[in-house]
Amino acid sequence: MPQVRRLKKSDSNETHNVDPLPKLVTEAVKKATRNSTVDTPTSQRYTAKARWLHWTMAALIVLAYTLILSRTQFGKGSEYRTLVIQSHFWVGIVVLALAFFRVAERRRQRPPGITPPLEGVLRAAATLSHYALYAFLFAQPLLGMLTVLVEKGALPVPLTDLQIPWPLPTSDRTAEYFEDLHKLLGKIFYYVIGLHVVAALWHHIVRKDNTLKRML
Structure with a gap:
């Protein structure tokens, strides 16, 4: 009759005292993987840097419009009007x-897809408005800069x-030619900016996709 070997206390300890290091390493890898996917193309949101650039530039554009529209509140040639301009x-x-950093970030990290995907006219409209906004970010400041440089021969420091x-x-x-183009644009x-805002709200409220959520 075969004999049943009793586990010694030392054997029992060896059985239950599993080295915790592999488990800790596995958990660390999983955690790092989860953290690294926050700003990847498979994410449901743009990268943190892209979101920061978007909202910072949006605020600056609003500020630029506000400043130039408020110049009429001050007399021509006054110190305050000059400061505002x-x-x-x-x-x-x-x-x-x-804008250069924003383009670089977009080339570095492909934006997350829209769910459900856009097709046909909606896709074409989104692409067109996207390129139009990027063109504005470069063309409008450049036209303003050229206006000042060609007129005054120097850039004044506020x-x-x-x-x-x-x-x-x-x-x-x-x-004057550059200034007219700057004003027209x-x-x-x-x-264009108004349509961009309305479109973002339409996607969020009516179509109920993730267009707006990607940038929040």
Whole structure:
């Protein structure tokens, strides 16, 4: 008759005292994997950097419009009017600088898809408005900068008497041409930006997709 071997106390301890290191490593890997997927293309949201750039630039664009519209509250040639116009100009320069970072971030990280996906006319409209907004982010500040440079031959630094010189010759006629384009583009994008906001709300409230949620 076979004998049944009794487990010694030491055997029992060896059986139950499993090395916890592999378990800790596994949990750490799982946690790191979960954290790394927060800002990946498979995520339901844009990356944190893309969201920050979007909302910061949106606020700056609103500020730029507010500043230039408020200039009429001050007399021509007054110190406050000059400050408002210069501030408008430099807010535009910041928008232009951030636009490069925004394009770089988009190229680095593909945006999350829309669920349910867009098709046909909706897809074409979304693509067109997307490229139009990016064109505005570059063209509008550049036109404003060219207007000042060609007219005055230097970039004034707000709150100081300093100016950054422009080496090329000035031309009032060319400056006026750039200024007219700058004003026209600004008026056009009242409607483009308005449609962008309305479209985002329509996607969220009516179509009930994740278009807006991706940027929140």
